[in-house]
Amino acid sequence: MKELFPRKQLLGFVSSLILTIVALLVYFLDFSFTVGLTILLITAFTQAALQLVVFMHAGETKDRGAIYTNIYYGIIIALLTIFGSLLALAWGYV
Amino acid sequence: MEFFERFAIPHPSPAIYASMVAIGLTVIAIIVGLTYFKKWGYLWREWITTVDHKRIGIMYLISALLMLFRGGVDAIMMRAQLAVPENTLLDSQHYNEIFSTHGVVMIIFMAMPFIIALMNYIVPLQIGARDVAFPRLNALSFWLFFMGAMLFNISFVIGGSPDAGWTSYFPLAGNEFSKSVGTNYYMIAIQIAGLGTLMTGINFIATILKMRAPGMTLMKMPMFTWSALITNIIIVFAFPVLTVALAMGTMDRLFATHFFTTGNGGMDMLWANLFWVWGHPEVYILILPAFGVYSEVIPTFARRNLYGYRSMVWSMVIICLLSFLVWVHHFFTMGQGALVNSIFSITTMAIAVPTGIKIFNWLFTLWKGKIRITTPMLYSLLFIPIFTIGGVTGVMLAMSAADYQYHNTMFLVAHFHLVIIPGVVFAMLAGLTYWWPKMFGFMLNERIGKWAAWLIGIGTCVAFFPMFISGLDGQARRMFTYSEATGFGIWNMIAFFGAIMLAVGFVLIVYNIYYSTRYASRDIPADPWDARSLEWATHSPVPEYNFAITPDVNSRDAFWNHKKNNQKLFKGDYQEIHMPNNSGVPFIMSALFFVFGFAMVFSVWILAIISAIGIFACMGHRSLEKDHGHHLSVDHIKETEEKLGGANS
Ligand code: HEM
Ligand SMILES: [Cu+2]
Numbered sequence: 001m002k003e004l005f006p007r008k009q010l011l012g013f014v015s016s017l018i019l020t021i022v023a024l025l026v027y028f029l030d031f032s033f034t035v036g037l038t039i040l041l042i043t044a045f046t047q048a049a050l051q052l053v054v055f056m057h058a059g060e061t062k063d064r065g066a067i068y069t070n071i072y073y074g075i076i077i078a079l080l081t082i083f084g085s086l087l088a089l090a091w092g093y094v
Numbered sequence: 095m096e097f098f099e100r101f102a103i104p105h106p107s108p109a110i111y112a113s114m115v116a117i118g119l120t121v122i123a124i125i126v127g128l129t130y131f132k133k134w135g136y137l138w139r140e141w142i143t144t145v146d147h148k149r150i151g152i153m154y155l156i157s158a159l160l161m162l163f164r165g166g167v168d169a170i171m172m173r174a175q176l177a178v179p180e181n182t183l184l185d186s187q188h189y190n191e192i193f194s195t196h197g198v199v200m201i202i203f204m205a206m207p208f209i210i211a212l213m214n215y216i217v218p219l220q221i222g223a224r225d226v227a228f229p230r231l232n233a234l235s236f237w238l239f240f241m242g243a244m245l246f247n248i249s250f251v252i253g254g255s256p257d258a259g260w261t262s263y264f265p266l267a268g269n270e271f272s273k274s275v276g277t278n279y280y281m282i283a284i285q286i287a288g289l290g291t292l293m294t295g296i297n298f299i300a301t302i303l304k305m306r307a308p309g310m311t312l313m314k315m316p317m318f319t320w321s322a323l324i325t326n327i328i329i330v331f332a333f334p335v336l337t338v339a340l341a342m343g344t345m346d347r348l349f350a351t352h353f354f355t356t357g358n359g360g361m362d363m364l365w366a367n368l369f370w371v372w373g374h375p376e377v378y379i380l381i382l383p384a385f386g387v388y389s390e391v392i393p394t395f396a397r398r399n400l401y402g403y404r405s406m407v408w409s410m411v412i413i414c415l416l417s418f419l420v421w422v423h424h425f426f427t428m429g430q431g432a433l434v435n436s437i438f439s440i441t442t443m444a445i446a447v448p449t450g451i452k453i454f455n456w457l458f459t460l461w462k463g464k465i466r467i468t469t470p471m472l473y474s475l476l477f478i479p480i481f482t483i484g485g486v487t488g489v490m491l492a493m494s495a496a497d498y499q500y501h502n503t504m505f506l507v508a509h510f511h512l513v514i515i516p517g518v519v520f521a522m523l524a525g526l527t528y529w530w531p532k533m534f535g536f537m538l539n540e541r542i543g544k545w546a547a548w549l550i551g552i553g554t555c556v557a558f559f560p561m562f563i564s565g566l567d568g569q570a571r572r573m574f575t576y577s578e579a580t581g582f583g584i585w586n587m588i589a590f591f592g593a594i595m596l597a598v599g600f601v602l603i604v605y606n607i608y609y610s611t612r613y614a615s616r617d618i619p620a621d622p623w624d625a626r627s628l629e630w631a632t633h634s635p636v637p638e639y640n641f642a643i644t645p646d647v648n649s650r651d652a653f654w655n656h657k658k659n660n661q662k663l664f665k666g667d668y669q670e671i672h673m674p675n676n677s678g679v680p681f682i683m684s685a686l687f688f689v690f691g692f693a694m695v696f697s698v699w700i701l702a703i704i705s706a707i708g709i710f711a712c713m714g715h716r717s718l719e720k721d722h723g724h725h726l727s728v729d730h731i732k733e734t735e736e737k738l739g740g741a742n743s
Contacts, residue, residue: 063303063304066303073327073331074331076415077331077418080418080419081335081371081418084371084419084421084422085364085367085368085371087430087434087437088367088422088428088430088434088438089361089363089364089367089430092430092431092433092434093429093430093431093434094429094430094431
């Protein structure tokens with residue numbers, strides 16, 4: 001019985017609902033811009049990771065290595081691009 | 095009548111009217127010819143609906159060669175205009191349009207399809223696969239690219255060409271300064287072609303990771319396949335940035351948003367930033383497959399295995415990361431501070447290191463090799479010194495303080511042509527000559543081929559070396575004329591001669607194709623160059639299923655060891671082969687994309703909505719359709735194999 005019960009999926013589903021509700025709160029409640037955006041960023045990325053791992057089965061096949069390498073590489077490139085752009089266009093701009 | 099005014103050319107000239115007539119006549123001639131020879135059915139069944147990676151490769155190849163000539167004509171016109179001071183062959187507006195379309199056509203519609211053509215044809219063969227991972231998607235990639243290219247190319251006869259440079263910097267590219275629909279064409283045509291490229295990227299990563307023959311570990315893959323893998327990874331990570339930038343640019347132009355405007359919270363520099371976040375990786379997307387070709391050609395004709403396989407792979411992996419870390423070097427002069435510029439100067443210089451490693455590996459492969467100078471080898475040998483000059487001047491440009499002097503001069507133009515031409519064009523011509531017998535079952539004439547190679551090699555030097563000098567003397571790029579007093583005249587005249595030599599070289603290549611098609615012997619072995627990798631283990635031309643028996647790989651040079659050391663490559667008997675079915679949907683969907691793009695360019699909303707619905711209908715059809723492919727029977731395989739010259743084990 002225990003093996004048949006989709007505990008992981010159920011927990012994943014509930015967590016993704018909670019994440020959605022928290023993100024929605026930003027719209028309905030009156031946060032400052034910074035706080036609101038922080039909440040949105042955090043919930044968005046957690047949500048994406050959750051979907052990938054729990055519902056899209058990253059890591060459950062033998063391609064796990066390739067899939068995670070790709071995801072990490074993607075994250076690294078995205079961060080470098082964003083912070084590089086900020087550096088060039090905002091922080092380092094004189 | 096008012097409705098039709100938008101299609102008029104804003105800045106016409108007799109040459110454009112002549113082209114209109116020529117295009118019209120060509121289209122009529124093609125239609126009449128196809129009808130007269132009853133070839134419509136053949137065209138539809140064998141080519142338009144095909145999902146075979148080899149045929150798609152050949153279609154990419156033809157498109158690339160056509161675009162090479164379109165871009166080449168642009169180039170000759172520019173060089174002719176600049177050959178003497180105060181020339182009036184072209185006016186400034188036409189000059190602007192020509193250098194803009196030249197850049198886009200050469201990079202996006204010539205170099206990209208050329209590398210994708212070779213990847214399509216060769217990669218599945220090199221890894222012993224029957225096709226790519228998603229054959230239908232592959233057809234869609236091609237047709238999207240093709241429709242994007244056609245949309246871009248009609249701009250000069252309908253509505254006007256883009257004229258804001260191939261980089262299309264805002265605010266110049268915004269509505270305020272670019273009033274014609276030219277820049278709409280730029281935004282939308284590149285978008286459509288870019289979607290195709292992105293799909294190619296995904297397709298080839300999946301193919302290379304999942305479809306290799308048994309025993310072929312990653313570290314046993316041929317170097318061209320390695321370069322294709324890395325290239326496609328860069329495509330998948332770089333092209334989305336272009337997609338987003340183009341979408342924002344389109345919205346700025348069509349829907350009055352303010353992403354890149356100078357007022358209302360827009361930021362024009364953001365375009366330059368996003369463009370080069372894609373743009374610098376793009377130059378490595380172009381150069382890596384070329385490196386792959388050289389890594390196949392040089393060992394074959396030096397008759398040695400590739401020196402430093404591991405370091406070749408690692409240098410590409412490092413390039414894959416570093417190529418995303420240098421983009422700011424394209425706008426050192428835009429106003430960021432010294433700290434930012436220094437950081438990007440250093441990353442830029444760092445990228446020259448893995449590139450240098452590769453050059454040394456090729457030199458060491460040549461060292462003590464038994465070199466045979468064939469046409470592909472000649473291109474490779476011409477590549478090494480010329481590319482090195484291009485690379486070294488790149489490092490000069492990479493010093494941000496010095497770049498204030500070089501930036502936007504002919505010096506920069508010389509740099510990138512001296513990396514791109516030996517890097518991409520020579521490599522593609524080398525690859526074309528090298529794999530031609532595999533594709534078509536006969537060889538290109540070596541004598542004519544070598545003449546062409548020498549002309550193109552020397553022509554490149556003659557055309558671009560003088561620009562280093564005139565550039566350092568202050569000749570700016572993208573200027574349609576200059577006065578006699580500047581003294582640039584002589585350098586530009588020399589460059590014009592170089593351009594003529596290049597043109598003659600390309601004409602010779604066309605002549606060679608014609609000549610060899612007529613006269614070359616069809617009786618050639620499957621492995622005419624005595625080469626090393628798996629694509630030579632099957633027949634030429636290749637049967638639709640590639641390999642009758644999937645090869646078994648147990649070393650890096652499996653085919654070489656099979657030939658020289660009697661290792662068995664094909665074990666077991668023929669079995670039924672499962673092949674994908676043809677489909678017309680990719681073509682229809684891409685044609686709808688063309689209509690959609692055209693409607694968007696001219697803001698004909700009703701047509702845009704109708705064609706968009708059509709596009710979604712095609713996707714819906716694909717989701718619901720049941721298509722299990724078909725099977726080739728053992729008898730059929732036996733028959734084909736016998737016809738092609740017996741079992742090949
Ligand atoms: C040795 C490695 C290389 C270095 C250090 C390097 C450096 C640079 C720098 C600093 C610039 C900008 C200069 C300026 O705008 O003032 C530049 C421009 C350019 N490079 Fe390179 N480069 C290298 C290799 C390549 C390769 C391999 C390609 C293509 C296959 C390439 C294609 C281009 C193009 C197309 C531009 C000019 C784009 C434009 O403004 O229209 N470079 N390079
Ligand atoms: Cu660059």
